[in-house]
Amino acid sequence: MAALLVAFAPLPHSTPVSAERFFHVDARNFTYSPAVLFANPGDRVTIELASTDVVHGLYVDGYDLNLSADPGQPATLSFVAGRGGTFRLRCSVTCGALHPFMTGKLQVGPNLLLWRGIALALLAFLGVFGTRVPKPVTDH
Numbered sequence: 001m002a003a004l005l006v007a008f009a010p011l012p013h014s015t016p017v018s019a020e021r022f023f024h025v026d027a028r029n030f031t032y033s034p035a036v037l038f039a040n041p042g043d044r045v046t047i048e049l050a051s052t053d054v055v056h057g058l059y060v061d062g063y064d065l066n067l068s069a070d071p072g073q074p075a076t077l078s079f080v081a082g083r084g085g086t087f088r089l090r091c092s093v094t095c096g097a098l099h100p101f102m103t104g105k106l107q108v109g110p111n112l113l114l115w116r117g118i119a120l121a122l123l124a125f126l127g128v129f130g131t132r133v134p135k136p137v138t139d140h
């Protein structure tokens with residue numbers, strides 16, 4: 001029962017007013033650090049991209065925003081995270097062999113997929129233990 005409440009209770013709105021979020025993202029050797037950025041819908045998000053090897057870019061899917069940083073010269077981008085969901089980040093500058101794999105994630109708002117997954121798992125669990133096992137057929 002407690003688990004049900006956890007799964008279906010509305011998520012607490014810990015930040016009802018939009019907040020400022022600053023992320024410093026290091027781009028190096030085909031990875032972003034951190035690779036996952038979290039924000040709430042309506043937050044003003046500032047991303048500072050700093051490269052320490054070659055020129056890297058950062059493109060935010062869904063928001064159609066692009067940023068690129070030369071080595072040693074961080075570049076910043078600021079926007080309002082008006083759309084909730086999960087958006088892919090990817091390098092927008094061909095930086096080397098593993099360039100296509102240089103990705104990250106911007107998560108705006110609660111992870112609905114995760115919550116849906118938890119709810120589904122719970123329903124499956126209830127389904128297994130909530131239905132009675134049919135009696136074996138005894139007549140021949």
Ligand SMILES: [Cu+2]
Binds near residue numbers: 092
């Ligand atoms: Cu890159």
